[in-house]
Amino acid sequence: MGEEAVPARPGAPERKDGGRPETSAPHPRRAPVPALSRLLPALLVLGLGSWGLSLPLTDFRSMDDYGLLDRLPVTFYASLVILTAGFLVALRRAGTSPGWPLVYCVGLLVALKAAPAVLYDSVRYPWASKHDAVVDTILGAGELRPHAALSGNMSAYDQWPGFFTLNAALVRAFGVESTAVYLNWAPIVLGLILLPVLVLLYRTFTEDWRLVWTAVWIFQLANWVGQDYLAPQGLAYVLHLTVLAVVLRHFVRPGSAGRLRDRAALDPAAAAVPPSTTTRQRAVGVLILSPLILAVNAVHQLTPVMLCVVLAALCLTRRYRNLGLLAVTGLIMLAWNLTMGRPLFLETLGTLKDSLGRLTQNSRAGYTGQLTGPGPELAGRAGIAMALAVVLFAGIAVLARRRLTRGALPLLLASAAPLPLFAVNDYGGEMLFRVYLFGLPGAAFFAAAALVPAAGGARRSRAAVTRRRVTAVALPAALLALTAGFLPAYYGKDAMYYTPPAETDLVVRAIDGMPAGGLLLATSGSFPQALHRYDDVEHWWFCEQDPAENKRMLADPARYLADRIPRGVTAQVVLTRTQDIYTSGEGLLPAGGFTVLRDRLKASPLFRTVEEHPYGIVLVHTPPTTTPGGAP
Amino acid sequence: MTIDPTAPASRTRRHGARAAVAASGWLALAVTLLPAGFPLRWVPVLLFVCLGPGLALLHPQPRGLRPGARLEAFALAAPLSLALAALTATFLFLVGGFSVPAFLVPLAAFTTVATFLPGLPLPAATRGAVAPADAESFLSRERGPGGGR
Numbered sequence: 001m002g003e004e005a006v007p008a009r010p011g012a013p014e015r016k017d018g019g020r021p022e023t024s025a026p027h028p029r030r031a032p033v034p035a036l037s038r039l040l041p042a043l044l045v046l047g048l049g050s051w052g053l054s055l056p057l058t059d060f061r062s063m064d065d066y067g068l069l070d071r072l073p074v075t076f077y078a079s080l081v082i083l084t085a086g087f088l089v090a091l092r093r094a095g096t097s098p099g100w101p102l103v104y105c106v107g108l109l110v111a112l113k114a115a116p117a118v119l120y121d122s123v124r125y126p127w128a129s130k131h132d133a134v135v136d137t138i139l140g141a142g143e144l145r146p147h148a149a150l151s152g153n154m155s156a157y158d159q160w161p162g163f164f165t166l167n168a169a170l171v172r173a174f175g176v177e178s179t180a181v182y183l184n185w186a187p188i189v190l191g192l193i194l195l196p197v198l199v200l201l202y203r204t205f206t207e208d209w210r211l212v213w214t215a216v217w218i219f220q221l222a223n224w225v226g227q228d229y230l231a232p233q234g235l236a237y238v239l240h241l242t243v244l245a246v247v248l249r250h251f252v253r254p255g256s257a258g259r260l261r262d263r264a265a266l267d268p269a270a271a272a273v274p275p276s277t278t279t280r281q282r283a284v285g286v287l288i289l290s291p292l293i294l295a296v297n298a299v300h301q302l303t304p305v306m307l308c309v310v311l312a313a314l315c316l317t318r319r320y321r322n323l324g325l326l327a328v329t330g331l332i333m334l335a336w337n338l339t340m341g342r343p344l345f346l347e348t349l350g351t352l353k354d355s356l357g358r359l360t361q362n363s364r365a366g367y368t369g370q371l372t373g374p375g376p377e378l379a380g381r382a383g384i385a386m387a388l389a390v391v392l393f394a395g396i397a398v399l400a401r402r403r404l405t406r407g408a409l410p411l412l413l414a415s416a417a418p419l420p421l422f423a424v425n426d427y428g429g430e431m432l433f434r435v436y437l438f439g440l441p442g443a444a445f446f447a448a449a450a451l452v453p454a455a456g457g458a459r460r461s462r463a464a465v466t467r468r469r470v471t472a473v474a475l476p477a478a479l480l481a482l483t484a485g486f487l488p489a490y491y492g493k494d495a496m497y498y499t500p501p502a503e504t505d506l507v508v509r510a511i512d513g514m515p516a517g518g519l520l521l522a523t524s525g526s527f528p529q530a531l532h533r534y535d536d537v538e539h540w541w542f543c544e545q546d547p548a549e550n551k552r553m554l555a556d557p558a559r560y561l562a563d564r565i566p567r568g569v570t571a572q573v574v575l576t577r578t579q580d581i582y583t584s585g586e587g588l589l590p591a592g593g594f595t596v597l598r599d600r601l602k603a604s605p606l607f608r609t610v611e612e613h614p615y616g617i618v619l620v621h622t623p624p625t626t627t628p629g630g631a632p
Numbered sequence: 633m634t635i636d637p638t639a640p641a642s643r644t645r646r647h648g649a650r651a652a653v654a655a656s657g658w659l660a661l662a663v664t665l666l667p668a669g670f671p672l673r674w675v676p677v678l679l680f681v682c683l684g685p686g687l688a689l690l691h692p693q694p695r696g697l698r699p700g701a702r703l704e705a706f707a708l709a710a711p712l713s714l715a716l717a718a719l720t721a722t723f724l725f726l727v728g729g730f731s732v733p734a735f736l737v738p739l740a741a742f743t744t745v746a747t748f749l750p751g752l753p754l755p756a757a758t759r760g761a762v763a764p765a766d767a768e769s770f771l772s773r774e775r776g777p778g779g780g781r
Contacts, residue, residue, distance in 0.1 A: 138725060142725070142728055142730060143725055143726070144722075144726050161722055162718040162722050165718065165721035165722045165724070165725045165730075166681075166721050166722075168721065168725070169717070169720075169721040169724075169730070169732070169735045170678075170681065172730075172731075172732050172735075173660070173673070173677045173681070173732050173735065173736065174673055174674055174677060174678075175664070175667070175668030175670065176668070189682075193682070193710040196706055196707035196710075197708075197711065200703060200707040200708075203703065235718070239711050242707075245707070245708075246708070249704070288752055291712075291715050292712065295714075298719060
């Protein structure tokens with residue numbers, strides 16, 4: 001049980017290639033390569049330059065089946081190849097010049113995710129405008145109303161309001177009208193904040209800078225799930241990983257590291273286990289972490305659950321068996337759920353008995369339909385392929401580099417811990433993506449370990465030479481393949497993510513014209529400003545249900561809807577281009593179903609057209625006096 | 633490379649950074665007096681809200697930060713700052729007392745005070761993360777040579 005007295009060696013010089021220092025006789029120091037010094041900035045300028053040049057050539061307004069994919073010019077794709085090449089060159093000197101891989105990682109972040117922010121003249125992701133609406137509403141009310149019981153569970157945003165109140169404060173401090181002004185830049189800002197946290201996390205388990213930066217690179221490529229937009233999950237995720245990093249670095253129990261204190265028992269790339277801390281030190285650590293844990297709870301409802309699950313998984317190791325921290329985290333979550341989050345918490349508890357154990361149902365992606373159309377289908381396939389590839393590479397490293405795995409076991413456990421949540425709840429069809437997101441930091445680390453062989457300690461055996469030759473080809477090939485997978489997964493559905501400003505204006509006009517207490521009907525909530533005035537207006541997304549029921553609805557949509565509109569309520573139907581793309585792409589309506597719906601509603605005497613454009617139509621319900629009432 | 637934390641240049645640089653962090657909140661507050669939508673409002677406000685309180689809490693160690701601890705202080709500064717900002721804003725909206733000064737003044741005051749207090753006693757911030765395993769109080773321990781992680 002006692003900790004072996006083999007101290008780590010702080011300050012030992014690092015190899016130029018970023019690997020661990022040699023334990024045997026060092027190789028002769030290589031002469032500096034001046035060509036490399038010029039190559040790195042040249043490739044960076046070339047990569048970002050061709051990315052910049054590609055933007056004016058991108059005709060995003062005419063996006064069709066493949067979203068942004070077939071609208072991005074060749075120079076965009078070339079820029080990613082050039083940045084990958086530059087990164088691979090920078091990796092060779094990662095140990096002595098970690099600045100270059102960092103610069104390239106930031107370059108990749110910009111190249112991968114900044115294009116919509118620069119190009120789009122409206123909010124990317126229609127549902128992001130929901131968050132804009134929440135901020136507007138909070139600012140309008142000047143207070144939080146967690147128990148207001150608003151339509152569509154919109155009060156949940158006041159029950160976990162941290163992200164929205166922060167943005168409300170920023171909107172006022174910036175002096176702008178709404179978050180829409182900066183909303184599309186959220187992936188870049190959150191990515192920049194997350195980057196050093198990831199580096200910190202990875203440096204806890206490896207001293208090989210090449211492995212650190214490759215893991216960061218893979219993380220960025222594999223993070224296609226689109227949870228880094230202006231949403232609570234993005235901020236809560238950063239806070240979650242921050243808590244995890246602090247725990248992994250400062251909560252090692254004394255006498256628990258055992259053989260891991262012995263350098264000979266570690267993988268050459270592995271870092272020494274962080275120094276152990278006393279009970280008092282860990283208690284101070286819990287105090288320091290408490291505001292972060294409280295903020296996680298204030299910002300998001302699912303992330304605290306993930307945090308508790310991860311901390312519980314860490315308790316399975318002797319190194320991180322911190323039951324006090326787990327108890328404090330659990331108590332903070334419980335306290336929040338029973339006070340601010342009480343309504344939704346109790347409602348979710350009530351439905352748990354139905355969802356518990358339904359693994360296949362809880363791990364479904366999206367609502368109920370199947371992705372339809374070339375772009376969405378390709379995006380879906382690419383996403384699955386990416387996840388499988390990362391897991392495959394990670395699995396190879398876990399099996400092939402067992403000594404590294406032994407050292408980084410806490411990271412592996414932390415990444416695998418959210419998996420059992422499939423057995424609990426489907427989180428509105430999102431659980432699959434969230435489990436993947438929370439598992440990604442560890443998966444990216446081990447995937448990188450499969451592609452970056454240990455640099456130090458190994459003798460020049462034939463097997464080692466072969467392994468290095470294989471990985472010399474495998475690393476660039478894998479990074480390029482992941483890049484190729486990221487693009488359809490992230491941009492393949494942009495036709496439903498981009499909404500022309502005219503469509504937004506139409507929706508705002510329609511909702512502004514409704515009286516308080518009116519009912520807004522639309523096929524789904526995935527259209528811009530769908531929740532504008534959500535505290536005044538009720539809404540019913542009538543196609544967000546079983547697709548079979550939607551087929552029945554299409555037989556006589558006017559009667560179907562009219563029968564379910566409560567008597568005496570002013571109801572408007574808003575059908576827009578984005579809804580058309582979304583309902584067909586997500587398989588909620590059959591091919592041509594949206595047009596049938598639109599035409600039949602227009603022709604029905606139960607609805608009157610108020611406004612019609614190529615990008616949308618607004619119809620008002622005109623009930624005959626004999627129409628029976630119902631509840632949506 | 634070892635930097636002598638007691639060297640005058642190093643000390644001056646540290647004091648300069650400390651003063652900049654201490655003043656950052658008040659600068660952010662001052663720029664909110666500019667007309668709404670004025671681009672100059674963005675940078676000081678964003679930098680302060682994202683980094684100010686966190687840097688104030690983590691950075692001011694008596695002898696500066698070790699290289700590895702610099703990474704930690706830098707990585708944790710933004711999440712810590714955003715957590716404090718989110719909690720402050722939530723509290724203000726909860727009591728119906730939100731305004732820009734009500735949001736920025738407490739954060740700016742907190743940052744100024746925290747800047748002149750010792751940094752948070754995270755072990756790596758005070759002496760680098762890599763050290764012999766037997767636990768000695770990190771509150772009293774001197775830093776070892778070299779960087780941590």
